[in-house]
Amino acid sequence: xxxxxxxxxxxxxxxxxxxxxxxxxxxxIRPLAPLLFYVGLKDSLPLAFALAVFLGLLQDSYAxxxxxxxxxxxxxxxxxxxxxxxxxxxKNSLFLIPAMLVALIFQELGVRLILTILSSWEAFLxxxxxxxxxxxxVTALLTPVFFGLFRSLxxxxxxxxxRRPRVPASW
Amino acid sequence: xxxxxxSRLRTPLLIAATLVFVLAVLSLSLKRAPVVQTAExxxxxxxxxxxxxxxxxGDSLQRLWRGYFYLVGARKxxxxxxxxxxxxxxxxxxxxxxxxxxxxLEALLDLKKQIALPITGARVVAYDPSQWSRCVIVDTGKSxxxxxxxxxxxxxxxxxxxxxxxxxxxxxxxxxxRNSGADAMVQRTRVRGILQGKGGNRCSLEYVxxxxxxEVGDLVLASGLGGIYPAGQVFGRVSHVDKRTHGPFQEIMVxxxxxxxxxEVLIVKTTEMALTP
Numbered sequence: 001x002x003x004x005x006x007x008x009x010x011x012x013x014x015x016x017x018x019x020x021x022x023x024x025x026x027x028x029i030r031p032l033a034p035l036l037f038y039v040g041l042k043d044s045l046p047l048a049f050a051l052a053v054f055l056g057l058l059q060d061s062y063a064x065x066x067x068x069x070x071x072x073x074x075x076x077x078x079x080x081x082x083x084x085x086x087x088x089x090x091k092n093s094l095f096l097i098p099a100m101l102v103a104l105i106f107q108e109l110g111v112r113l114i115l116t117i118l119s120s121w122e123a124f125l126x127x128x129x130x131x132x133x134x135x136x137x138v139t140a141l142l143t144p145v146f147f148g149l150f151r152s153l154x155x156x157x158x159x160x161x162x163r164r165p166r167v168p169a170s171w
Numbered sequence: 172x173x174x175x176x177x178s179r180l181r182t183p184l185l186i187a188a189t190l191v192f193v194l195a196v197l198s199l200s201l202k203r204a205p206v207v208q209t210a211e212x213x214x215x216x217x218x219x220x221x222x223x224x225x226x227x228x229g230d231s232l233q234r235l236w237r238g239y240f241y242l243v244g245a246r247k248x249x250x251x252x253x254x255x256x257x258x259x260x261x262x263x264x265x266x267x268x269x270x271x272x273x274x275x276l277e278a279l280l281d282l283k284k285q286i287a288l289p290i291t292g293a294r295v296v297a298y299d300p301s302q303w304s305r306c307v308i309v310d311t312g313k314s315x316x317x318x319x320x321x322x323x324x325x326x327x328x329x330x331x332x333x334x335x336x337x338x339x340x341x342x343x344x345x346x347x348x349r350n351s352g353a354d355a356m357v358q359r360t361r362v363r364g365i366l367q368g369k370g371g372n373r374c375s376l377e378y379v380x381x382x383x384x385x386e387v388g389d390l391v392l393a394s395g396l397g398g399i400y401p402a403g404q405v406f407g408r409v410s411h412v413d414k415r416t417h418g419p420f421q422e423i424m425v426x427x428x429x430x431x432x433x434x435e436v437l438i439v440k441t442t443e444m445a446l447t448p
Contacts, residue, residue: 013218020222021229024300025431045182049189061214062297064304064334064344067200067207072193111303118201126349127370132302 001047007157008039008047011150012055028135030104032059034146036074037100040081048078066118069111076110077103093144101140108136212337219308219340223296257326264390268358268403290324290437291315296340298431305348305370306331307433312339317438320399324437327428328405329393333438341438345430346406347372354396355406355425360384363394364423366406372430374407376423381414383421391425401439 015031023029032055040048056071063070080103115123199207293311311317313336323330323343331351335342344351351368355376362383364376379385389409395402407427414421 013221016218017222017225019300020297021225024298028302045185049185053189053192057210058214058218059301061211061218062306062308063299063301064306064342064348064350066197067211068193068196069303070301071196075189075193114197115303118197127302135302 001044004043005047005050007154008035008051009054011035011153012051012058016055016058028131029139029142030135031139031146032074033077033104033107033139034100034143035150036077037081037103037143038147038150040078041085045078045082048081049075052078069114072114073107073111076107080106093147096143096147097140100143101136104136104139108132208335211335211342212340215308215337215340215342219296219310223294223310226296261326264405265403267390268392289440291317291440293323293341293436293438295433295436302370304350305345305368305430306334307343307345307436309341309343309436309438310339311438312337312341314338316440317341321441322400322404322439324404324439325428325433325435328407329400329427330430330433330436332399343436346427347374347430353399353406354394355391356394357383357385357409358390358392359386360389366391366425369424372426373410374425374427376409376425377420379421379423380419381416381421385409385412385421385423387412 012032012035015035019029019031023031036048036052036055039051052074053071056068056074059070059074060067080099084099084103112124196207291311293309295307296310297308299306307330309323317333317336319333319336321333323332329346331343331345331348333341334344346353346366346368347370348368349370351366351374353366354363355366356363357376360383362379362385364379367375367377369375376385376391387409391406391409393400393402393404393406407425409423410426411424412421413423416422
């Protein structure tokens with residue numbers, strides 16, 4: 001579990017740096033969301049939660065208070081991934097996109113709700129824009145690409161000595 | 172049996188523990204507990220140098236490409252012209268401000284007001300990439316004498332203020348963040364209001380009566396009241412005015428310089444001049 005956590009944590013850090021250095025502010029997507037969703041679907045709950053805590057705290061450190069909002073948003077993604085795994089079993093990339101979109105919408109609603117509780121009711125409705133909707137949609141559309149990247153990384157690292165997952169993912 | 176019970180309870184316990192952890196973090200954050208700031212400081216101190224290093228590496232490669240292989244002279248000339256243009260734009264604003272001040276006071280222009288502010292340069296190393304808040308991390312911190320509350324400027328005007336400091340880094344809340352508010356005035360008519368961050372790259376000038384004279388294109392400056400930002404520094408330009416609103420105030424939108432592409436900023440190391448009228 002530790003080697004898997006380290007792999008995903010470094011992958012998360014890499015995606016965070018990619019977003020900071022290359023994507024922002026020209027391209028608005030959430031590259032960490034597919035990783036959390038992937039781990040939430042595929043790996044054990046403790047590992048998914050540990051990664052969500054790590055990446056959530058990382059993002060919280062670079063944002064303004066309240067500290068913990070990104071952490072909660074990361075946990076929401078993992079939670080939705082676990083539910084999706086149980087209820088409508090993500091089988092191929094076609095189902096991945098709507099599942100991810102739903103997870104991102106839940107994440108957005110969750111963050112808005114917690115910000116509303118912590119500040120004011122106006123926080124729930126602020127900045128509802130097409131650009132934000134597009135951010136969620138593009139992230140969801142890119143999810144199969146990200147999943148492919150994660151799987152191929154896992155495969156190649158497995159060839160380098162890291163233990164491969166016992167049960168291959170259905171997608 | 173015991174093992175079965177333990178494995179059955181494992182997931183609910185894990186979820187409960189995680190929820191307790193999240194609530195504890197949120198609660199500590201709202202109480203501004205030092206442990207949260209320490210955790211933030213540790214994470215930023217560990218991760219920001221990599222961003223800084225990669226940024227520098229990228230810049231070096233870009234410089235190498237642009238400076239040596241591609242348009243050697245034109246790039247340098249362009250950079251110099253841009254720098255001069257920025258300088259002249261800032262000078263123009265300062266001349267306008269000085270002229271209005273001189274007219275209004277009819278003679279007594281105090282030369283002491285022309286004294287340059289004590290400033291230190293800093294490089295922006297990271298942005299908050301989420302759309303839920305607007306802040307940046309700069310590579311100057313406590314060890315360079317930076318304290319919470321200091322104003323931060325760029326070539327386009329006021330950027331924001333320091334809200335957190337770490338040993339070698341500091342967090343800057345941008346003026347467009349929703350939690351940002353400052354006393355401001357319209358340069359042309361001296362109409363005052365509160366400049367409130369609106370997220371994205373927008374601010375609004377609040378509490379300006381409908382009969383006040385404000386037009387699109389007017390420059391909005393820091394009034395100096397509140398002791399946060401130095402008086403006379405630029406916040407941005409009025410981009411939208413709407414007087415057909417409910418209530419006694421008009422709706423004024425102010426667009427600052429582009430705060431999403433900041434690279435270098437200046438930190439004013441004192442707020443004393445902010446009270447200069």
